[in-house]
Amino acid sequence: MSTPFVLVVGAGPSGLLLALLLGKKGIPVQLLEAADSLDDRPRATHYSPPAVYELRRAGILEHMEAEGSFIPNGACWRKLSGELITGVRAPGSTEPTATPMICLSLNKLTLVLQRQIRQLPHVEILYSHKVTGLGQDSDKAWVSVMTPDGVKTLHAQYIVGCDGANSQIRRSLFGDWEFPGFTWDQQIVATNIYYPFERHGFDWDSNFIIHPEHWYMAARISKDGLWRVTYGEVGGLTVDELKARQPEKFKAFLPGNPDPEDYKIVNFSPYKVHQRLAHRMRVGKFLLAADAAHLCNPFGGLGLTGGIVDVGGLHDCLSGIFFGQADESILDIYDEVRRAKYSDIVNPVSSNNIRLLFQQDPEKALEHSAFLKMCQQAETDRKVAAKLKEGMDALQYDFRQHYSR
Numbered sequence: 201m202s203t204p205f206v207l208v209v210g211a212g213p214s215g216l217l218l219a220l221l222l223g224k225k226g227i228p229v230q231l232l233e234a235a236d237s238l239d240d241r242p243r244a245t246h247y248s249p250p251a252v253y254e255l256r257r258a259g260i261l262e263h264m265e266a267e268g269s270f271i272p273n274g275a276c277w278r279k280l281s282g283e284l285i286t287g288v289r290a291p292g293s294t295e296p297t298a299t300p301m302i303c304l305s306l307n308k309l310t311l312v313l314q315r316q317i318r319q320l321p322h323v324e325i326l327y328s329h330k331v332t333g334l335g336q337d338s339d340k341a342w343v344s345v346m347t348p349d350g351v352k353t354l355h356a357q358y359i360v361g362c363d364g365a366n367s368q369i370r371r372s373l374f375g376d377w378e379f380p381g382f383t384w385d386q387q388i389v390a391t392n393i394y395y396p397f398e399r400h401g402f403d404w405d406s407n408f409i410i411h412p413e414h415w416y417m418a419a420r421i422s423k424d425g426l427w428r429v430t431y432g433e434v435g436g437l438t439v440d441e442l443k444a445r446q447p448e449k450f451k452a453f454l455p456g457n458p459d460p461e462d463y464k465i466v467n468f469s470p471y472k473v474h475q476r477l478a479h480r481m482r483v484g485k486f487l488l489a490a491d492a493a494h495l496c497n498p499f500g501g502l503g504l505t506g507g508i509v510d511v512g513g514l515h516d517c518l519s520g521i522f523f524g525q526a527d528e529s530i531l532d533i534y535d536e537v538r539r540a541k542y543s544d545i546v547n548p549v550s551s552n553n554i555r556l557l558f559q560q561d562p563e564k565a566l567e568h569s570a571f572l573k574m575c576q577q578a579e580t581d582r583k584v585a586a587k588l589k590e591g592m593d594a595l596q597y598d599f600r601q602h603y604s605r
């Protein structure tokens with residue numbers, strides 16, 4: 201390929217989606233990935249309505265459905281005993297015209313994206329291409345890349361870092377340790393397990409269990425009975441220590457207090473929770489999106505959903521420039537708007553609210569949590585339900601309003 205208009209670094213979900221959205225408009229894109237294939241670890245699973253809007257624009261909802269995606273029926277909060285505190289029905293699970301929340305394992309979503317990209321003549325994916333450095337002048341940007349054929353320099357009009365939490369693009373722009381924010385003291389462990397939750401009365405697809413010690417989330421993530429159980433753990437434990445503690449933890453908190461022979465674990469991934477936001481999401485001809493730009497706990501719907509919304513907006517900005525409908529200043533608006541949407545995540549007080557929501561005294565949860573009270577009211581009050589939905593939709597922003605023609 202001759203010099204592409206956009207070079208995307210990182211073939212995770214955000215980089216693949218950006219390449220697909222741009223490529224479908226006929227814009228030349230090169231996508232560089234350090235690994236020799238897609239990352240097939242099951243990570244994110246749920247895509248909130250603002251993300252689904254972008255996945256629909258990419259034309260992949262039916263392909264996701266073919267891979268087994270489904271619309272969860274909603275989320276509820278329970279005591280450790282399983283007793284229901286309150287719940288909200290997911291948008292789209294009851295009204296067929298609403299944009300739904302969708303569930304599909306990330307490793308299946310990235311396969312769908314890769315398959316669609318391969319049909320596009322203007323998009324090239326280069327695996328085993330690891331970016332190590334960068335530069336730019338007023339006309340173009342470039343990256344140094346380690347490839348199986350040696351070190352190369354690749355150029356483009358714009359370069360987007362979609363290269364995840366340890367983004368080389370972000371580190372080259374701001375410095376290795378410059379990612380403002382903080383990391384939770386506690387860690388979480390994400391597991392995928394087969395266990396008959398329904399037999400224990402878990403008839404909601406997503407369940408958040410409130411408890412000072414045994415707080416966790418149990419969500420159905422496939423049509424064949426696979427569940428994601430993500431639970432809180434003390435910080436500072438090694439993977440081996442976490443694995444050794446897991447049977448006792450499950451016995452203490454899963455409904456039915458099962459022994460290991462009662463369930464089958466197919467994935468076990470401890471992970472640290474970071475709340476961080478890059479200094480800028482645009483520096484000249486370099487842009488950042490998704491985890492490269494911001495990290496958040498996965499419980500409030502701001503994780504990958506926010507990354508997908510970044511990419512949808514950035515695609516509008518870059519295609520506006522490509523087709524002469526916008527000038528480069530639209531990229532400054534991208535930087536300002538997207539960082540403003542995330543400014544709260546680096547605030548320890550708002551992050552603490554998420555922790556407190558899980559770890560409070562379940563007997564007093566409804567009384568103490570304005571959010572849970574709102575969820576309870578939303579069951580019967582349509583105005584409150586609309587307000588809850590507005591909170592999530594606030595992530596979106598239509599950059600096309602800044603097109604000059």
Ligand SMILES: Cc1cc2nc3c(=O)[nH]c(=O)nc-3n(C[C@H](O)[C@H](O)[C@H](O)COP(=O)(O)OP(=O)(O)OC[C@H]3O[C@@H](n4cnc5c(N)ncnc54)[C@H](O)[C@@H]3O)c2cc1C
Nearest residue numbers: 210212213214234243244330331363364368490491503504
């Ligand atoms: C166990 C686990 C569970 C999670 N659960 C949830 C959840 O329930 N909900 C949620 O919203 N989020 C969740 N997340 C987070 C979610 O998976 C991430 O937000 C998402 O993967 C970010 O996508 P991304 O494309 O920005 O980055 P990534 O998925 O990290 O992809 C970045 C890509 O860039 C490549 N790369 C890195 N450096 C270079 C380089 N120098 N040169 C070239 N390529 C490079 C990497 O190899 C990778 O393929 C979870 C994460 C984990 C680990």
